[in-house]
Amino acid sequence: EIVLTQSPGTLSLSPGERATLLCRASQSVSSSFLAWYQQKPGQAPRLLIYRASSRATGIPDRFSGSGSGTDFTLTISRLEPEDFAVYYCQQYGGSPPVTFGGGTKVEIK
């Protein structure tokens, strides 16, 4: 099983600040198969980034993804009030073929 470890568990920041979220895989993951999601309380996850760095339809350009191999990053360049949420990375490969990271909560400082 490919384990995804997200850090930090919680990120306390103010609106306007930059957020950097990390996702580390226990073994190499194809960049094509790394995605990021945003989840707000009581809602389903929303696809933000696929193929490690491609923004999904309708996602603002303040969200960007990067990385390869075992280390991937989601960056929010300037936090807006609606960006405070939990973020998950997800990979495809291995057994089971789909795993998610444990999540990073971005909270208002």
Next chain:
Amino acid sequence: QMELQQWGAGLLKPSETLSLTCAVIGGSFSGYFWGWVRQPPGKGLEWIGDISHNGDTSYNPSLKSRVTISVDMSKNYFSLKLTSVTAADTAVYFCARHRIGVVNWFDPWGQGTLVTVSS
């Protein structure tokens, strides 16, 4: 704009069978996989399994012995059954379109159904 709408029983007793259905509205059913993901209260996401439009399935090994995912192409529905539930199966269950191929993602998602297992 594709939308997924899901429904099913929200309260089960231990040993009963969880049954949820997801309708695909406003888009093509063919060419994609259709998946189920669950989230225990206050916890992270766990993939349950997928089915293709023509019935090919893939299950999480941790649940495989209890899970069946099926598809009804005539109605654009897919369904989840999980047998012999326990309190550990209490979670919000989501259905989602799963793109598998040169890229991999889940989008869109259903609204989620809270399933509580309690005696």
